[in-house]
Amino acid sequence: MQALVYDPDQPAGLRLAEAAEPVLAPDQALVEVRAISLNFGELAYRTGRAQPGQVHGWDAAGVVVAATEDGSGPATGTPVVTFGWTVPGRAAAPCPRRRWRRGAGLGRLGATEIVIGLADVTGSVYGVLDNVGGQQLADAFSLLERGGVALSIGKASGQPTTIDLERERHRSSGQRIEPFAMGSGLAEDLGYLVRLLDQGQLDPQIGWRGSWERAPEAAEALLSRRVAGKAVLDLPA
Numbered sequence: 001m002q003a004l005v006y007d008p009d010q011p012a013g014l015r016l017a018e019a020a021e022p023v024l025a026p027d028q029a030l031v032e033v034r035a036i037s038l039n040f041g042e043l044a045y046r047t048g049r050a051q052p053g054q055v056h057g058w059d060a061a062g063v064v065v066a067a068t069e070d071g072s073g074p075a076t077g078t079p080v081v082t083f084g085w086t087v088p089g090r091a092a093a094p095c096p097r098r099r100w101r102r103g104a105g106l107g108r109l110g111a112t113e114i115v116i117g118l119a120d121v122t123g124s125v126y127g128v129l130d131n132v133g134g135q136q137l138a139d140a141f142s143l144l145e146r147g148g149v150a151l152s153i154g155k156a157s158g159q160p161t162t163i164d165l166e167r168e169r170h171r172s173s174g175q176r177i178e179p180f181a182m183g184s185g186l187a188e189d190l191g192y193l194v195r196l197l198d199q200g201q202l203d204p205q206i207g208w209r210g211s212w213e214r215a216p217e218a219a220e221a222l223l224s225r226r227v228a229g230k231a232v233l234d235l236p237a
């Protein structure tokens, strides 16, 4: 089969190539993929983790062409969206200090206050969801009020985080920090999102769309922070 594979010698580390046909476990279905999305995380951390030739990608949309042997999951012919792991690489792009453009439209979606950068946060906060890491996570953690929690979701900055736990002990107000990792068995959650899309209640914010032959171009745009939203690659019918 044709696949988008990791190749560290190619632009953005991606090329189209022949790959082995998948061998299915009894609880796995075969999906004919029609479109995939590129994610920052899967592109940014491949070095040392992904093997050259490894099939790239997490998100896919397509049609089940062989249902699971054990009867779990959707029937053959069902249109599906899927999520699965591969291994990510490359350093993240340098960070411009202010990104006001990214906040445009959040007010219309219901945000009551929009700040670009923690320097503009006035007062403490109860929760933090952080996908940037580095100093930003440490600074956000220090803004937590009593009993508040910070979830570390990702490290788009590529920088490690140092938190002064001694200082936090003296603050002594029960703030917590937890690493968040995507679990498995996401069918129910994905189904919920697809229903919202179908009802017009969710805008997937597609910022780039094109043929999967243009995957390196999409990856470069994503890693250099020029895509607002998802990058979607279409496969030939």
Ligand SMILES: NC(=O)c1ccc[n+]([C@@H]2O[C@H](COP(=O)([O-])OP(=O)(O)OC[C@H]3O[C@@H](n4cnc5c(N)ncnc54)[C@H](OP(=O)(O)O)[C@@H]3O)[C@@H](O)[C@H]2O)c1
Binding pocket: 039, 040, 041, 042, 092, 093, 094, 095, 099, 102, 131, 132, 152, 153, 154, 155, 156, 157, 158, 180, 181, 182, 183, 225
């Ligand atoms: N734990 C999990 O289950 C999970 C799930 C998904 C993703 N992640 C992780 O989350 C991180 C972001 O992935 P994503 O899919 O959310 O990416 P994304 O949608 O492309 O968002 C990346 C965010 O990070 C910011 N950013 C990028 N480079 C930066 C830098 N050098 N300094 C500061 N901010 C920077 C971007 O800001 P701009 O908008 O201004 O460019 C953007 O807001 C990755 O580390 C990924 O591995 C974790």
